[in-house]
Ligand SMILES: Nc1ncnc2c1ncn2[C@@H]1O[C@H](COP(=O)(O)OP(=O)(O)OP(=O)(O)O)[C@@H](O)[C@H]1O
């Protein structure tokens with residue numbers, strides 16, 4: 546049995562007359578990195594604000610290590626570290642002074658822990674500079690360091706790689722993976738960078754119009770993957786397209802001499818035979834795995850902004 550760190554049950558949020566979150570259910574397992582994706586205005590930040598107690602839950606509940614954020618707030622929230630929107634930092638203090646300031650507010654955080662998180666996010670060089678002089682990336686790292694100070698069981702990050710350069714993104718990805726794998730921390734991360742999410746996450750949840758439309762594991766073996774795109778190079782592309790559409794009842798794309806269709810691997814030989822038996826010459830067969838971005842657009846349609 547997987548150990549559940551956080552569980553959302555039938556979570557609704559109404560603001561005024563508008564229902565923004567419409568009965569969301571999912572859970573995050575121990576040591577898992579969960580990607581929370583969806584178009585602008587879908588409800589990611591609103592859901593996250595409820596998870597961290599910045600907003601009331603209209604209906605339903607969120608439990609963290611079994612403690613309800615509604616009825617057992619203090620027990621629940623002490624297991625949460627989060628960055629929602631921009632982390633609040635004092636610009637006139639150094640990075641270290643900011644961390645020490647937070648550490649003083651929490652009895653469980655030792656001086657050693659402050660040094661540990663500084664190293665963890667790779668801020669050793671800049672830690673004695675004033676935060677006012679920090680770049681966006683340095684500020685993000687300091688924010689994550691602060692969120693980790695009290696050793697939370699779950700780390701919640703809303704758009705943590707926003708504004709980071711590729712090297713910064715790569716580093717954040719590395720230590721988020723390490724936090725999950727080596728320290729058993731659960732991480733929920735919202736982002737628009739689907740290629741990043743694909744590299745970093747074990748599972749994703751897709752939200753649209755305030756509803757979860759898909760929950761999916763990533764990096765499972767190819768047989769379990771959503772599908773592979775198979776392209777056949779043929780002499781008569783249009784004829785091949787008609788044939789495959791009729792026989793497979795699938796969506797078939799044509800580009801130059803290539804016809805492409807989503808297939809399971811086991812079906813490739815029979816589809817090839819079908820083409821050849823219909824006197825269509827096949828010159829080559831290529832396979833590509835559908836990326837998360839492709840799947841996302843298949844799911845959302847091209848017009849993804851509310
Ligand atoms: N305080 C509020 N009052 C009224 N409506 C709100 C409020 N906060 C958010 N909304 C609405 O709720 C919906 C979801 O917003 P939310 O910020 O959760 O989306 P998001 O998924 O985080 O989007 P983005 O990708 O742009 O960050 C939007 O339609 C937004 O206009």
Ligand SMILES: [Mg+2]
Pocket residue numbers: 589590591703
């Ligand atoms: Mg948001």
